[in-house]
Structure formats: C-alpha cells, structure tokens
Amino acid sequence: xxxxxxxxxxxxxxxxxxxxxxxxxxxxxxxxxxxxxxxxxxxxxxxxxxxxxxxxxxxxxxxxxxxxxxxxxxxxxxxxxxxxxxxxxxxxxxxxxxxxxxxxxxxxxxxxxxxxxxxxxxxxxxxxxxxxxxxxxxxxxxxxxxxxxxxxxxxxxxxxxxxxxxxxxxxxxxxxxxxxxxxxxxxxxxxxxxxxxxxxxxxxxxxxxxxxxxxxxxxxxxxxxxxxxxxxxxxxxxxxxxxxxxxxxxxxxxxxxxxxxxxxxxxxxxxxxxxxxxxxxxxxxxxxxxxxxxxxxxxxxxxxxxxxxxxxxxxxxxxxxxxxxxxxxxxxxxxxxxxxxxxxxxxxxxxxxxxxxxxxxxxxxxxxxxxxxxxxxxxxxxxxxxxxxxxxxxxxxxxxxxxxxxxxxxxxxxxxxxxxxxxxxxxxxxxxxxxxxxxxxxxxxxxxxxxxxxxxxxxxxxxxxxxxxxxxxxxxxxxxxxxxxxxxxxxxxxxxxxxxxxxxxxxxxxxxxxxxxxxxxxxxxxxxxxxxxxxxxxxxxxxxxxxxxxxxxxxxxxxxxxxxxxxxxxxxxxxxxxxxxxxxxxxxxxx
Amino acid sequence: xxxxxxxxxxxxxxxxxxxxxxxxxxxxxxxxxxxxxxxxxxxxxxxxxxxxxxxxxxxxxxxxxxxxxxxxxxxxxxxxxxxxxxxxxxxxxxxxxxxxxxxxxxxxxxxxxxxxxxxxxxxxxxxxxxxxxxxxxxxxxxxxxxxxxxxxxxxxxxxxxxxxxxxxxxxxxxxxxxxxxxxxxxxxxxxxxxxxxxxxxxxxxxxxxxxxxxxxxxxxxxxxxxxxxxxxxxxxxxxxxxxxxxxxxxxxxxxxxxxxxxxxxxxxxxxxxxxxxxxxxxxxxxxxxxxxxxxxxxxxxxxxxxxxxxxxxxxxxxxxxxxxxxxxxxxxxxxxxxxxxxxxxxxxxxxxxxxxxxxxxxxxxxxxxxxxxxxxxxxxxxxxxxxxx
Numbered sequence: 001x002x003x004x005x006x007x008x009x010x011x012x013x014x015x016x017x018x019x020x021x022x023x024x025x026x027x028x029x030x031x032x033x034x035x036x037x038x039x040x041x042x043x044x045x046x047x048x049x050x051x052x053x054x055x056x057x058x059x060x061x062x063x064x065x066x067x068x069x070x071x072x073x074x075x076x077x078x079x080x081x082x083x084x085x086x087x088x089x090x091x092x093x094x095x096x097x098x099x100x101x102x103x104x105x106x107x108x109x110x111x112x113x114x115x116x117x118x119x120x121x122x123x124x125x126x127x128x129x130x131x132x133x134x135x136x137x138x139x140x141x142x143x144x145x146x147x148x149x150x151x152x153x154x155x156x157x158x159x160x161x162x163x164x165x166x167x168x169x170x171x172x173x174x175x176x177x178x179x180x181x182x183x184x185x186x187x188x189x190x191x192x193x194x195x196x197x198x199x200x201x202x203x204x205x206x207x208x209x210x211x212x213x214x215x216x217x218x219x220x221x222x223x224x225x226x227x228x229x230x231x232x233x234x235x236x237x238x239x240x241x242x243x244x245x246x247x248x249x250x251x252x253x254x255x256x257x258x259x260x261x262x263x264x265x266x267x268x269x270x271x272x273x274x275x276x277x278x279x280x281x282x283x284x285x286x287x288x289x290x291x292x293x294x295x296x297x298x299x300x301x302x303x304x305x306x307x308x309x310x311x312x313x314x315x316x317x318x319x320x321x322x323x324x325x326x327x328x329x330x331x332x333x334x335x336x337x338x339x340x341x342x343x344x345x346x347x348x349x350x351x352x353x354x355x356x357x358x359x360x361x362x363x364x365x366x367x368x369x370x371x372x373x374x375x376x377x378x379x380x381x382x383x384x385x386x387x388x389x390x391x392x393x394x395x396x397x398x399x400x401x402x403x404x405x406x407x408x409x410x411x412x413x414x415x416x417x418x419x420x421x422x423x424x425x426x427x428x429x430x431x432x433x434x435x436x437x438x439x440x441x442x443x444x445x446x447x448x449x450x451x452x453x454x455x456x457x458x459x460x461x462x463x464x465x466x467x468x469x470x471x472x473x474x475x476x477x478x479x480x481x482x483x484x485x486x487x488x489x490x491x492x493x494x495x496x497x498x499x500x501x502x503x504x505x506x507x508x509x510x511x512x513x514x515x516x517x518x519x520x521x522x523x524x525x526x527x528x529x530x531x532x533x534x535x536x537x538x539x540x541x542x543x544x545x546x547x548x549x550x551x552x553x554x555x556x557x558x559x560x561x562x563x564x565x566x567x568x569x570x571x572x573x574x575x576x577x578x579x580x581x582x583x584x585x586x587x588x589x590x591x
Numbered sequence: 592x593x594x595x596x597x598x599x600x601x602x603x604x605x606x607x608x609x610x611x612x613x614x615x616x617x618x619x620x621x622x623x624x625x626x627x628x629x630x631x632x633x634x635x636x637x638x639x640x641x642x643x644x645x646x647x648x649x650x651x652x653x654x655x656x657x658x659x660x661x662x663x664x665x666x667x668x669x670x671x672x673x674x675x676x677x678x679x680x681x682x683x684x685x686x687x688x689x690x691x692x693x694x695x696x697x698x699x700x701x702x703x704x705x706x707x708x709x710x711x712x713x714x715x716x717x718x719x720x721x722x723x724x725x726x727x728x729x730x731x732x733x734x735x736x737x738x739x740x741x742x743x744x745x746x747x748x749x750x751x752x753x754x755x756x757x758x759x760x761x762x763x764x765x766x767x768x769x770x771x772x773x774x775x776x777x778x779x780x781x782x783x784x785x786x787x788x789x790x791x792x793x794x795x796x797x798x799x800x801x802x803x804x805x806x807x808x809x810x811x812x813x814x815x816x817x818x819x820x821x822x823x824x825x826x827x828x829x830x831x832x833x834x835x836x837x838x839x840x841x842x843x844x845x846x847x848x849x850x851x852x853x854x855x856x857x858x859x860x861x862x863x864x865x866x867x868x869x870x871x872x873x874x875x876x877x878x879x880x881x882x883x884x885x886x887x888x889x890x891x892x893x894x895x896x897x898x899x900x901x902x903x904x905x906x907x908x909x910x911x912x913x914x915x916x917x918x919x920x921x922x923x924x925x926x927x928x929x930x931x932x933x934x935x936x937x938x939x940x941x942x943x944x945x946x947x948x949x950x951x952x953x954x955x956x957x958x959x960x961x962x963x964x965x966x967x968x969x970x971x972x973x974x975x976x977x978x979x980x
Contacts (some may be wrong), residue, residue, distance in 0.1 A: 041608075048611045062629050065665075074640065074662040167607055226619075230626045232669045239695065252840045301823060314665065321692030 032514055046180050049163060051221025053156035055136045055182035057223065058230045060155060063187075064148055067141025068310060074495045082286040083143070083300025083306060090142030091290035094135050094348055099286060106347040109154025111445045113182045114204050114452050118170040118359060122161055122175035127157030135349045139290070143309035145297050145339035150188040154187020156223070176212050179204045180219045187220035188227040188411055190353075191236055191465035192410035194219045198403040203441060224406050237317050239387060243381045250423050256367045256385060257392050257424035263363055264396025266434070267337050268354075268440045276447050280325075293346035308334055308339045311354035316361040320383040326369025328561025329386075333362035352440075356397050357390045364389015380420070387412055389422045396428035399439035399456055404429075415548025420499070466550055466579025467543035469583035470562050470573035477571070478511065478529060480504050485525030488516040498558045501529055501536075506568060507537040508561040543572050547583060550575050630667075637666030641673055644680070653684035671700050675713060682717050682749050685720060693717055708737030713752055720759055727757065728766065746773075748784065756790050775800065782808045782815060789821055798828040816846040823852055823859075830974045832859040861967035868975065878931045881943055883929055884968055888947040889921055891965050895954040911951055918948050948972035 036193050055181050073088045105128055116124045136151040160181025163173040187196035197213075205212065215369045249343060278289060299307050307315035319329060340355035368385025372378055387408060394404035408421045433456075438446065445452050476494050478487050479500045491499055491513050511533060519525070521531055539553055540563045554558045554577040564570040644659030659714035667673060672697045678804045681693035715730030716924055731754040739746045751774050758767035778784045790806035805822035808815050823838035839856035842849055863869065867880040886891050892914060896903050901912045924946045927939055951969045955961060961969060 039860070044608060045611075048608075048615060049613045052618065055615075055622045058622055058626065064627065065633075069636075072889070074665050230622065314661070318692070320689050322696060323692060381691065 006127060006506075011089045018495050021338060036407055042169065042176075043215055043218060044216040044557075045163065045167070045177075046123040046170075049156070049160040049177070049181050049220045050090055050184040050187075050219035052163070053152075053161050053181055054188045054217065054223035054226025056129070056133070056155050057152045057188035059228055060137060060152060061231065061370075062147060063133065063137035064141045064310075066563070067137050069388070070171045071142050072309070080495050083301040083309070084295055087143040087294030087309070088291045088342045088366055089294075090138050091144070091294035091346070091348065092287070094139050095133050095287045095290045097131065098290075098347060098349065101126060101285075102135060104128050105131040105135055105154075105349045106440075107344070107349065107444065108150035109349075110150055110182075110203060110353045111448065111450075111452075113154055113178050114158065114159060114206075114441070114445070115450055115474070116178040117175060117204065117416070118452050119450065120581040122164060122178045124154070124158045126158055126162040126177055127164070129155045132158070132349055134352075138349045139287040139343075140310055141240075142294065142302065143297060144290070144294055144310055144348050145312075145336060145355055145356075146308070146348060146350025146352070146576050147311045148338055148351060149222070149353035150351025151349060152189035153182045153351075154186040156181040156183070156188070156219075160184070160219075167180065169238075176215070179212065180215045183216040184219035186250035188238055190221040190407070190410075191227060191233075193217075193224045194222040195403050195407040198406055199400055202400045202403055202481060203454075218407060224269070236313065236411045239320060239383070239386075239414060244416050244420055249378055249380055250420060251389055252368075252375065252380070253420040254304040254370050254427050255371070256364055256389060257427030258431060259367055260278050260360060260363055260389060260392030260424065261396045261428040263333065263337070263359065263434045264393055264428060265435040266318060266392075267341070267359065267397055268436050268443070270337065270341045270434075270449075271344060271440065272443045274341060275444070278345050279447075280443055289346035290348040293342040300335050300339055303389060305332060305335050308358075309338050312336070312358040313354065316358055319361045319365045320366075320376045322382040324365065326373075328383070329362045329369065330366035332440060333359050336362065352484065353394075353398075353454050354478075359397075360390040360396060361386040362389070362392030364392065384417065384420075387417065388420050388424050390430040392424045395425035397440060398430035399432060399441075401425055401429045440564075441445060464547035465543065466541050466545045466547055466562055467572075468524065469550065469575055469579045470543060471576060471579050474500065477502060480509070480528065480530035480533065482530060483525060484516060484519045484527050484529060487511075487518040487529060488513075488525070492515060500561060500574065501533060501557060501570070502569075503530070503533075503537055508540065509533045509537050510557060510559060510565050512558075515536055540568065541575060547580060550580055554580050601900065633666040634670075634911065637663040637670065638725075640666065643917070646674060648676070648680050648683070653680050656680040656686065659906050659957065671703070671707075671710075674700055675709060679713055680715070686816075687720075690717055690720060705733075706738045708734045708739045708743075708746065711737050715750075715754075718885065720896065724758075724761055724763060728754065744779070748778075752787060756794075758839055759791070764795065768797065771795060771797065771800060774826070775804065778807075780811060782811050782818070784884070785811075786817055789818075789825075791923070793821070793825065793828075798825040801825040814845050816842055816849065819845060820852045823967070824855060827855050827859055830977065831971070832862045832970075835859045835861060836960065858963075858966055862963055862970050865964055865967045866971045867944060868971070877940065879915060879942055882928060883933060884947050884964075885921075885943055886924075887964050887968065888950040891954050892917055892950050894919065895958040898958045917946075917950050917953055919920075921950065944975075 038168065040498050070080060071090070104112065104125065109132060112124065112128070116122055118252045121367040131152045136146070136148065140146055140148055143409075157178040158181070160177040161174075164177030182204050183196050186199060189191040190196060198214050200216055201213070274340060278285075281289075297309060317330070319332075324332070336355055337361045340352065340359070344351065365382050365386035367389065368378075368380065368382045371385070372382070391404045391408035392412075394407055395401045398404070405418070405421055409415060409418060439454060439456055442452065442454050442457075474496055475497065476491055476499055478490070478499050480501055480503045482490075487499075494513070497513050499513070500512055501511055503509055511529065519527070524532060538559075538561060540559055540561050541550055541553070543562055544566050549562060555577060558576060560575045561571055562573045562575055564572055634974045640659050640663035643801060644656045644663060647653070647659055648656035653948045657680045659679055660673055664670065664677060665675045678693040678696040678700075681689040694714070696712055698715045700707065701714060704710060711733035712731045715734055716728050718726035718730055731750060732792065734750045735747050735754070751770060752834075755767050755770045755774065758764075758770060770789070774788055774791070778788055785804045785808045789801045789808070792798070792801035792804060802822055803823060805818045805937040808818035810823065811823075812818065819838050819842035822840050823835050826832075826835035826838055836859045838858060839852045839859060843856060846852075865880060865884055867877045867884065872880075893903065896912075896918075899912075899914065901914050903915060903918050924943050928942060931939060931943070947968060948971075951961070951972055953966060954965075955969055960966065
C-alpha cells in the first residue's frame with residue numbers, strides 16, 4: 001500500500017515553511033504505512049468485521065422481534081387463527097423473495113460460508129446478507145421453526161467477504177475473511193464467543209490454523225462487545241442452580257446421551273431424506289413449500305404446542321426450570337423435530353442451531369423426568385438434564401463435540417456440570433457417528449453437488465508419519481574428522497553405496513563410496529571428510545512428523561537422517577525416497 | 592446491481608482504517624438510534640403488560656400474572672422489577688414446581704445487586720417456602736440490613752416481624768426470642784408498632800416481654816383499650832392477678848364490650864378471693880377460704896364423677912378410679928378441717944389445699960378445663976406449683 005499525499009502549503013503557519021510541513025506529513029504517512037503490513041492490517045480489519053457484524057446482528061434480532069410482535073403478539077395463545085395463517089402467508093412471501101430476488105439464501109448458511117472459503121475464493125455476494133436478513137427475519141418472526149444463529153453467521157460472513165473484496169487485500173486473506181465474519185456473526189447471535197470460534201474452526205474452516213485463529217477470536221470478541229452494549233449482557237438462558245453430586249449419576253447422563261444420539265440420527269436422516277425429494281419437485285411447488293411448512297408448524301401450534309414456533313428460547317428457559325411434565329417435554333421434542341424438518345427442507349431461510357438446542361432441552365428434560373420416576377434418588381433436576389440435553393443434540397446432530405461442550409458452559413456459566421456434559425455429548429456423538437456416517441452439514445453440501453473438507457473426516461484419516469517409513473540406521477557411520485583414505489577403506493566392503501557423516505559439533509551430511517574412492521585416487525586421502533563434504537548439511541527429520549513433510553527432501557537427498565527430538569545427536573533411523581514411496585504404496589521409479 | 596458496495600478507491604492502510612472507523616461510528620450511531628427507539632417502544636409495551644400482571648397478581652390470578660410478566664420480560668428482558676415480580680408470582684402461585692424458576696430469577700438478580708433488600712426478601716420467602724430455615728434467616732437478615740428504595744425503617748421493621756413470625760411458625764423459639772429482643776430495642780415511638788411487637792411476644796409466650804410492650808403503649812396512650820386489655824391478659828398469664836385485675840378493670844372502663852377482658856377479670860378476681868395463701872389476709876379469712884375451697888373441690892369431684900360415669904360409692908374394685916382415690920383422700924383430710932382454727936400445726940393448710948389442688952388438676956384432665964371458682968383454684972394450684980419449682 002502506498003500513497004503520495006501532496007498537500008498544498010498553508011500560508012497561515014508562521015514558523016514552518018510549506019516544504020517542511022509537506023515533508024513531515026510524508027514522514028508521518030510513511031511511518032503509518034510501515035506499521036500497516038498486511039498481517040497487522042488483517043488483524044485490525046477483523047475487529048471492524050466484528051463491529052459491523054455485531055451491528056448487523058443487533059438489527060437482525062430487532063427485526064425478528066419486531067416481526068414476531070407485529071405478526072403474532074408477545075405471547076402466542078393456542079387456538080388462535082393467526083397461528084397458522086401468519087406462517088403460511090409469510091411462507092408465500094419468503095418463497096417469492098427467495099425464488100426471484102435472493103436466490104442464494106435457502107437453508108442455514110453454514111454450507112454457503114464453507115463453500116465460499118474452499119471453492120469461491122471467499123466470495124459471498126453482499127446481496128446474500130441483505131436477503132438473509134429480511135427473509136430469515138420474516139420466516140423466524142412469523143413462527144417457522146428455525147433459528148437466527150446460522151443466518152447471523154452468514155450475514156457476518158457476507159459482510160466480511162464484501163469488505164475483503166473491496167479493500168483489495170491478497171486472495172489468501174480474502175478467502176479467510178468469510179470465516180472471520182462467520183465467527184463474528186455467530187458469536188453475536190449466541191452471545192458466546194468461545195463457542196462461535198470453536199464452531200467456525202470445527203465446521204467452517206475444518207482445521208486448526210494458527211494463521212487465522214487470532215483474527216477469528218478478535219472478530220468474535222468485537223461482535224459480542226457490540227451486541228452486549230446494545231442488548232445487554234443477560235445470558236441466553238436463566239439457568240437454575242445445577243450441581244453434579246454423585247458420580248454414579250453419570251450413568252443417567254450417559255443414557256441421555258444414548259437417547260439424544262438416536263434422536264440426532266432420526267432428525268438428521270429425516271432432513272437428509274426429505275430435502276432432495278422436495279428439491280426434485282417441480283419448480284412451481286417451491287412457491288408453496290415454505291407456506292405448507294408454515295401451515296404445518298402453525299397447525300401444531302394451534303393444536304396446543306405454540307412452543308414449537310420460532311427459535312423457542314423462552315420455552316427452553318421454562319423447560320430448564322421444570323415448568324413442563326416429562327410427557328409434554330417428550331411430545332415437544334418430537335413435534336419440534338417434525339416442525340424443523342418441514343421448515344428447513346422447504347427451503348425457508350433460517351438456522352438449525354436454535355431448534356437443535358430446543359429439541360435437546362426438551363428431550364433432556366423428558367429423559368430426566370423419566371429417570372427420576374425410576375430412580376428418585378437422582379440429585380440432578382429436570383432443568384439440569386434439559387441443559388445437558390442441549391449439548392447432547394448439538395454434539396449428535398451438528399457433530400461438533402467440542403463446540404457442544406463449550407456452548408453449554410457458556411450459556412449456563414456453570415462449570416460443575418462439565419463432567420456430565422462431556423460424558424453425555426461423547427456418547428451422543430459416538431452413536432450419531434455410528435448410525436449417520438456423514439455429518440448433516442456435509443450431507444447437505446453433497447446434496448448440493450459440492451464436496452468440502454471436514455474436520456471430522458480429517459480426524460478419521462490415518463496419517464502416515466516419518467517413523468512409519470523409517471529405515472534402520474546403517475552400521476557404517478562416518479565422522480567428519482575422519483580422513484578420506486581411512487573412510488574409503490572402511491566402506492570398501494560395505495554393501496551400501498551412500499553413507500551418513502556425523503558433523504562436528506552437530507548435524508549430518510552424506511557421501512557416496514564412489515566419491516570417497518575418487519577423492520582417494522586424486523591424492524586427497526590426507527584430507528578430513530569435513531573439508532571435502534558439500535555444504536550445507538543435510539536437513540533432519542523427527543519420527544513423529546507427517547510423512548508428507550519428508551517428500552520435499554527425499555528427491556534431493558539419497559538419505560535423510562531421522563533424529564531424536566530430545567537428543568538431536570541420536571540417530572533414530574533414515575528415510576529414503578524408496579522407503580517413503582513404498583509406505584505410500586507406490587512402486588519407485590527404479591524398482 | 593443496487594446491493595453491491597462501491598469499490599473503495601484508497602489503497603492506503605491508514606486511509607482505509609479511517610474510513611472504516613468513520614463507518615463504524617456512523618453505524619454505531621444509527622443502530623443506537625434504532626435500538627433506543629425500539630427499546631422505548633418495547634418498554635412502553637412492557638409497562639402496560641406489567642401493570643396488567645400486577646392487577647392479576649393482586650387479585651390472586653397468578654397464572655394470568657405470570658403470563659403478563661413473561662410477556663413484559665420479552666419486551667424488556669433486563670428489567671429487574673419485571674423479573675422480581677415474575678419471581679414473586681411464580682413463588683406465590685402455589686405450584687411448588689415453579690419455585691425453581693422463581694429462585695433462578697431471584698438468584699440472577701441477587702448476583703447483580705446482592706444488597707437489594709426486596710430481592711433478598713423475595714429469596715427469603717422462597718427459602719421459607721422450601722423449608723430451608725438457615726437460608727431463609729440469612730436472606731431475611733440481608734433484607735433487614737439491605738438497601739430499600741423507600742421507607743427503609745418501616746420496611747426493615749416489617750421484615751423483622753415477618754422473620755419472627757416465620758421462626759415462631761417453625762418452632763425456632765430461641766432464634767425468635769433473640770429477634771424479638773432486637774426488635775423491641777429498635778422500635779419507634781409508635782403505639783401500633785409496640786402493639787404488634789407485644790402480640791409477637793404473646794405468640795412467643797414471653798408474657799413479661801409482652802407486658803413491657805403494652806406498658807410502653809400505655810405510656811404513650813394511657814387509655815389505649817387494646818394495650819390495657821393486652822397488659823391485663825399478659826399479667827394474668829404471668830400469674831400476677833392483682834396487676835391483671837387493675838389493667839382489666841381499666842380496659843373495661845374504656846371498652847365495656849370487651850368480653851374477653853371481662854371473663855379474665857372475673858377469673859382473676861375469683862383467684863384473688865379464693866386464694867388462701869395471699870399475703871395480708873387474716874387467719875380467719877384464710878381458714879374461711881380453705882373451707883370454701885375444700886367444699887368446692889368435693890362438688891367438682893362429684894360433678895366430674897357423674898360426667899365420667901364413675902360411682903363414688905363403689906368399693907372393693909381391684910383398680911379403683913383415680914376419682915375414688917381422690918375422694919378417699921378428701922374424706923381422710925375432712926376431719927382436719929375442723930382443727931384448722933385450733934391447730935398450731937403450720938402444715939395443715941397446705942395439706943388440705945394439696946388435696947383440693949389434686950382434685951382440681953385431676954378433674955381438669957378427666958372432665959375438661961373448669962370454669963368459675965374451679966378454674967380459679969386450678970390457677971392457684973398452677974401458681975403454687977410454679978412457685979415451688
């Protein structure tokens with residue numbers, strides 16, 4: 001970045017000549033320019049992304065609240081005609097907008113953000129943010145069973161992408177802008193920066209990357225600060241007093257994890273099965289699908305369960321305070337799975353985070369209620385089980401085990417519950433993985449014809465390490481202080497043709513038998529190996545490094561030493577091109 | 592297309608950051624304006640819902656009140672007054688399962704403002720509902736010494752009285768006594784406050800403390816009928832029938848319709864007239880009273896035996912009724928009555944009256960608490976027993 005500020009001299013200054021003033025300004029400007037290298041600039045930009053995303057999410061939440069109040073009133077009552085009329089009519093409006101004005105805003109937005117990172121060089125049209133904002137606000141505000149978090153994530157990502165493109169930073173940085181904005185949007189929506197950062201790393205970026213972690217954290221924190229300054233720092237839920245007293249109760253929480261895992265599978269399979277079928281229907285039906293979904297959700301509400309409408313945070317709050325009997329909680333969990341499935345597969349823009357938490361809270365409360373009937377000695381309240389249940393569905397359905405644990409901790413502010421949460425979430429995650437091979441977001445992406453990397457798949461990969469291809473150390477190791485003629489005699493009868501030379505005080509080098517014999521013939525037998533070896537010395541590898549890292553050396557060197565991390569003089573083995581290729585399963589060129 | 596951002600021309604880092612800063616400030620200002628307007632609108636809506644919730648709560652319609660307070664909180668989630676009212680409605684709804692939610696709201700409020708007396712009082716009542724005496728006492732104390740938004744002294748006094756009533760209900764007498772002592776020392780010069788304190792002392796069966804409070808009232812209002820009646824009753828319970836007589840007569844002079852005081856006065860006067868152990872009476876009068884009490888005891892014994900279906904003529908039973916044994920004692924002592932005037936034996940009055948007291952106590956147990964002279968004799972017996980102990 002450069003500038004050439006040519007400032008006209010001001011005649012008012014009595015002490016400085018115009019030339020001096022221009023010089024000072026130029027110096028000041030060039031100093032500032034020097035400070036703003038791209039790395040620093042990117043970090044500062046992350047804060048602005050957080051600020052703008054936070055502002056957008058504040059407006060988004062106001063828009064949802066306002067729409068809800070205007071269309072349904074502050075507390076929807078059962079048996080009111082508005083319950084099914086409003087979401088149905090709003091569904092028609094949303095469908096028309098999605099099909100004609102904002103075609104890229106269907107669904108949650110997590111996949112689109114991930115696609116932007118891996119396929120479209122970080123490009124998300126700003127129009128997506130606008131469309132997502134209005135259509136999701138109408139859909140969620142009118143009662144469709146969807147949540148505001150995923151749209152917030154995409155709105156944040158769109159803002160970041162637009163900023164990145166227009167500020168003409170490097171392509172690599174532009175590509176990373178979307179996840180930075182995604183973290184900001186999600187953190188603002190959840191009021192939970194740690195969960196947002198972890199989710200973006202687990203699900204969007206798909207790998208731990210030190211290069212972007214700082215930016216993601218900065219943007220998440222900035223957006224949460226903005227949201228709290230406008231909407232207050234009230235937690236998402238008023239969690240009742242919870243405590244984990246008896247380790248034997250972990251069995252009860254494990255049972256919750258088991259049931260939650262199966263519920264996650266049922267939810268994911270119903271979404272995964274219905275979505276492509278509805279997308280395959282004729283285009284004209286897409287005008288009606290959100291309306292029919294709204295009608296169904298409204299009908300459920302009309303018949304006695306208005307709790308399933310919208311994000312349902314108030315109902316979760318009440319479930320956590322033991323306001324519902326276990327039968328009603330179980331019914332709400334099932335109805336919410338139905339309502340969210342129809343809302344989501346109809347193509348209505350909106351998120352699945354809040355419904356997932358809702359289903360988990362209801363299921364957890366129900367399981368806790370049943371367990372208390374059979375085991376009255378359990379000390380965990382229904383609210384505690386509801387809280388753990390939220391994490392269970394999050395881990396099982398969204399397949400983000402780390403995020404699920406931290407999310408529960410952040411929304412509850414209670415670290416006593418961490419052990420049950422970890423146990424239940426792990427069980428749920430394992431059950432979901434066993435019965436639903438592909439995580440839900442990857443499944444949706446593949447249904448859209450895209451294949452994106454996932455951290456879960458990377459975790460499953462059997463990564464080869466240097467030690468897997470390592471060969472035993474040769475019996476003949478030369479020293480740099482040895483003379484050429486002595487060394488030539490030592491290797492004369494060896495079956496090997498290449499020998500490692502130990503350098504002084506540390507390091508390794510290579511020499512061949514032919515080189516030694518030639519030097520001896522040339523009368524350089526009185527010289528030490530150190531004086532005839534080529535420089536620089538060989539690079540060294542460690543046994544635990546990925547085998548990929550050896551590839552860049554094995555073509556250049558016949559042997560690469562593998563040394564101990566604690567004692568780099570100690571040789572663990574050697575790597576050769578043949579040994580590496582053999583481990584990868586490919587025949588070497590020479591063989 | 593209209594939604595595309597214009598290409599930003601500057602390539603200089605500082606300029607871009609300056610533009611972004613200006614944009615952030617402008618955005619912040621715009622969103623602030625929006626949020627302020629939205630909040631004002633929501634707060635207005637919240638106030639209406641809150642008012643309807645208060646109306647519902649005051650008429651005992653707690654479900655409607657809870658709905659209204661919840662709706663008010665959706666308009667203004669951080670409003671501590673709404674949260675407090677919702678918590679109170681949840682607590683007072685009579686549904687024990689709602690106590691958890693009430694408590695969580697209150698605990699959240701308490702964490703924000705631990706010194707808030709109203710929040711502490713609400714938490715004390717939740718703890719009292721749960722039966723957690725220690726928690727309740729702690730929160731009541733916090734409420735007493737916490738910050739009240741208005742009328743602090745009266746509120747503290749009222750909280751202390753509520754705590755005492757709670758402790759008395761839970762039979763925590765020792766704690767109630769210490770709270771009562773603390774209350775009595777800090778009462779304002781207000782007859783109503785002293786009367787209330789006196790009634791708490793009565794409830795705690797601390798009649799001396801009650802009498803002191805009633806006398807404080809009388810120092811402020813010498814003709815206070817409630818205080819005169821209360822002082823008379825307290826003195827009566829303490830066994831100070833002379834003082835009781837004086838206060839009860841004055842109470843009746845102020846309020847002729849006071850039947851309780853009249854009844855107590857009659858009994859007190861009977862005690863004073865029947866008690867042979869009173870000081871400053873002559874020997875003749877003492878002997879007359881003993882004879883009258885002795886005769887009265889026989890009448891009581893006969894009436895009780897008839898009521899209980901026991902024949903006092905029956906003899907030779909292997910397990911004779913206690914009433915028969917009492918009659919035997921009475922008959923055994925009867926000859927001594929004639930020797931009262933001539934005898935120099937100082938224990939004789941006690942011996943005779945001991946039979947009288949035994950008859951009165953036993954018949955009270957078997958045939959119910961007596962009236963009139965029998966009641967007076969029973970009270971004298973209790974007084975004597977307390978004095979000997």
